[in-house]
Amino acid sequence: MTSTTPFIEVRDAHKSYGQLEVLKGIDLSVDKGQIVAIIGPSGSGKSTLLRAINELDPLDKGEVWLEGMQVNKPLSPRAYEQHINMVRQQIGMVFQHFNLFPHLSVLENITMAPKLLKNLSDEDARDLAERQLKKVGMLDRIDYYPSKLSGGQKQRVAIARALAMEPKVMLFDEATSALDPELVEEVNLVMKQLAEEHMTMIIVTHEMGFAEDVANRILFMDGGVVVEEGPPEVIFHSPSNERTQGFLSKHLQGRNP
Amino acid sequence: MGLDFSVVPEFSDFILIGALYTFGITLAGAFLSFFGGIAFSVIMLYGHWSIRYPIRFFSWLFMGTPLLLQLFLIYFGLVQIGIDIPAVVAGIIGLGLHFAVYNSDIIQAGILAVDKGQHEGARTLGMSRLQTFRYVIIPQAVRDVVPPIGNNMIALLKDSALVSVIGVTELVHASQLAISETFRPFEFYITAAVLYYAINLIMETGLRRVERKIEASR
Numbered sequence: 001m002t003s004t005t006p007f008i009e010v011r012d013a014h015k016s017y018g019q020l021e022v023l024k025g026i027d028l029s030v031d032k033g034q035i036v037a038i039i040g041p042s043g044s045g046k047s048t049l050l051r052a053i054n055e056l057d058p059l060d061k062g063e064v065w066l067e068g069m070q071v072n073k074p075l076s077p078r079a080y081e082q083h084i085n086m087v088r089q090q091i092g093m094v095f096q097h098f099n100l101f102p103h104l105s106v107l108e109n110i111t112m113a114p115k116l117l118k119n120l121s122d123e124d125a126r127d128l129a130e131r132q133l134k135k136v137g138m139l140d141r142i143d144y145y146p147s148k149l150s151g152g153q154k155q156r157v158a159i160a161r162a163l164a165m166e167p168k169v170m171l172f173d174e175a176t177s178a179l180d181p182e183l184v185e186e187v188n189l190v191m192k193q194l195a196e197e198h199m200t201m202i203i204v205t206h207e208m209g210f211a212e213d214v215a216n217r218i219l220f221m222d223g224g225v226v227v228e229e230g231p232p233e234v235i236f237h238s239p240s241n242e243r244t245q246g247f248l249s250k251h252l253q254g255r256n257p
Numbered sequence: 258m259g260l261d262f263s264v265v266p267e268f269s270d271f272i273l274i275g276a277l278y279t280f281g282i283t284l285a286g287a288f289l290s291f292f293g294g295i296a297f298s299v300i301m302l303y304g305h306w307s308i309r310y311p312i313r314f315f316s317w318l319f320m321g322t323p324l325l326l327q328l329f330l331i332y333f334g335l336v337q338i339g340i341d342i343p344a345v346v347a348g349i350i351g352l353g354l355h356f357a358v359y360n361s362d363i364i365q366a367g368i369l370a371v372d373k374g375q376h377e378g379a380r381t382l383g384m385s386r387l388q389t390f391r392y393v394i395i396p397q398a399v400r401d402v403v404p405p406i407g408n409n410m411i412a413l414l415k416d417s418a419l420v421s422v423i424g425v426t427e428l429v430h431a432s433q434l435a436i437s438e439t440f441r442p443f444e445f446y447i448t449a450a451v452l453y454y455a456i457n458l459i460m461e462t463g464l465r466r467v468e469r470k471i472e473a474s475r
Contacts, residue, residue: 054381081385089383099378103396112392113382145473158378165382 005068007032007200008053008169013062015048022048023059024224030169033198037205037215037232041247044221046204050171053202054091055084066090067168089117092162092170096177098154100146100161106133107142110161117165132160136190152183156190169200177206188214208251212236220244262444268435272445275431276452282348282427283414283456289353290413291406294360295395301365319358325419327351332423348420356413363405367398400471407464414456428452 006029015023022045030036038046051057053064055072064071071087073080101109110132111125120128133139136156146154155175162170172191176184188210194201195214205211211218211232218235220228220243228241236252239245265272300312319327332347342350371394379389399406421430432445439445 056377056381085383085385087383088381091381093381095374095378097374099372099374101375101378101393101397103400113379113384116388116392117383161382 006030006065007034007067008202009063009065010049010053011063011065013049013052013064014060015045015052015057016060022224023052023062026062026221026224026226028219028226030200030202032200034217035195035199035201035203035215036217036219037203037211038219038221039205039208039211039247040219040221040227045224046219046221047173049221050173050202050204053171054088054093056093085117089113089165090168092165092167094155094158094162094170094172094175096174098146098151098158098178100154100158102146104145105142106138106144106146106149106157109146109157110164113161114164128164129160132163133157135163135193136160137186150183151179152186155179155187159187159190159194163194169202170194172201172203172205174204174206176210206251208236208248220247222247260443261441262448264439264441265444265448268439268445271435272428272431272448272452275426275428275449276456278345278425278431279414279417279428279453280456280459282345282352282420282425283410283417283460285349286352286356286413286417287410289349290356290360290409293353293357294364294406295399297357297361298364298368299390301361302368315354316358316361319355324351324355324416325422327355328419328423344420344423344425347423348417348425352413352417352420355416356409359409360406363402363409364398367402368394370401371397403464403468403471407461407468410460410464411457414453414460 008028008030010026010028013023013026013028014021026045026049028036028049038049040046048057052059052062053071055064058072062072066087069087071084073083075083101112104112107126107129110129111120111122114120114128115122115125130139130142133142136159138153138156138160141149141153141157146157149157159170159175175191176187179187184207188207191201191203191210192214203211203215215232218229218232219226220235220239220241222243228235228239228244235244236248239248297312297316300308301316304312328348328351331342331351332344335342335347375393375397376389379393380386384392417427418429421427421433426434428449432449435445436442
């Protein structure tokens with residue numbers, strides 16, 4: 001691997017659901033420590049692209065690379081299962097609907113995977129969980145069950161759960177879309193804090209203000225292609241493409257220029 | 258001629274041993290029916306057809322025929338092909354498999370009702386298909402079906418009386434033997450009914466404890 005190899009690279013990504021072509025040949029490369037926000041209208045393929053990176057929605061055609069290793073290697077089913085589990089340990093993901101395990105406490109939600117996959121002792125796993133919960137400000141809820149938490153608290157625990165695997169990159173799939181407006185900020189703060197720690201992140205979001213604040217690079221997708229990409233100040237303030245302009249004028253209404 | 262329960266104490270050891278048999282057979286049968294139910298449901302949902310079809314055939318056999326016939330088949334039938342199982346064990350197997358088939362139906366529905374996001378949540382952490390199933394899907398599926406499975410366990414307790422026909426001296430059979438010596442059916446049948454009620458209470462208490470524990474995590 002040379003120093004010019006990107007940290008994460010997607011090459012010529014194609015994906016269809018039946019007749020519907022969702023990704024029409026997308027290229028994306030992300031450097032270590034970079035924070036990329038993907039914006040665009042519903043159905044533009046942004047979530048599909050994100051979910052292709054850890055093979056939740058495998059591509060029909062194209063390649064995904066993480067640190068010089070191909071994620072979607074063609075392998076026998078048995079070898080693939082082993083390979084993909086190893087790859088996914090290095091890619092954290094946060095979902096719109098949290099996907100916490102309701103039958104487990106906050107502590108158990110976080111320690112299950114490290115205990116199973118890294119053979120951590122109960123004590124070490126608890127230490128790890130306490131560290132991550134402290135980071136997201138949820139240490140005082142360590143023995144709660146998810147059902148007793150607010151949406152924002154659930155999402156912060158979900159972030160802590162992903163971080164406990166010590167991933168190289170974090171994927172956020174509309175992490176605040178399901179939250180009540182007053183709960184969005186606490187989750188955004190945690191993500192900003194991760195950004196300050198130079199965690200590599202790819203964020204699919206509908207929140208333009210947050211994207212502008214936190215990302216180094218914005219990708220605007222529409223109709224399965226990347227229409228325009230660039231630094232936030234360019235994309236949000238002087239986009240060159242008409243579709244980007246149209247989309248943003250709808251989404252930035254009411255905000256000061 | 259009025260009721261006279263003074264005849265009962267003389268047979269109390271005998272009756273209590275019968276009740277213990279009933280309790281033991283029920284517990285063992287419930288255990289088998291629960292884990293058998295999980296195994297059947299997993300095979301029915303995800304198994305290769307070469308194993309799914311035989312299980313489907315057994316399901317049909319155990320749902321479509323009387324438990325009495327199944328007990329006869331296991332105890333008297335299998336001997337003919339050289340499989341000699343003690344009566345108590347044959348009873349446990351018969352009850353266990355019979356109710357495993359019913360539990361399997363319930364657990365299958367429970368597995369299918371677990372949100373797809375749970376699978377994705379576990380898999381993105383790097384957990385294998387099997388780990389996801391064992392630690393995330395099954396516990397939630399089982400948790401959601403505890404009440405109907407509990408009902409099956411109570412039904413299993415009552416149906417355990419049927420193993421008397423293959424010669425196990427459980428509670429009903431023990432009562433009958435006592436009656437044949439004393440000619441006091443009413444007293445002994447009522448005693449048996451009270452003991453069934455007591456076992457029921459024990460099982461319901463256990464079940465409620467499980468349900469409460471589950472409720473805490475909701």
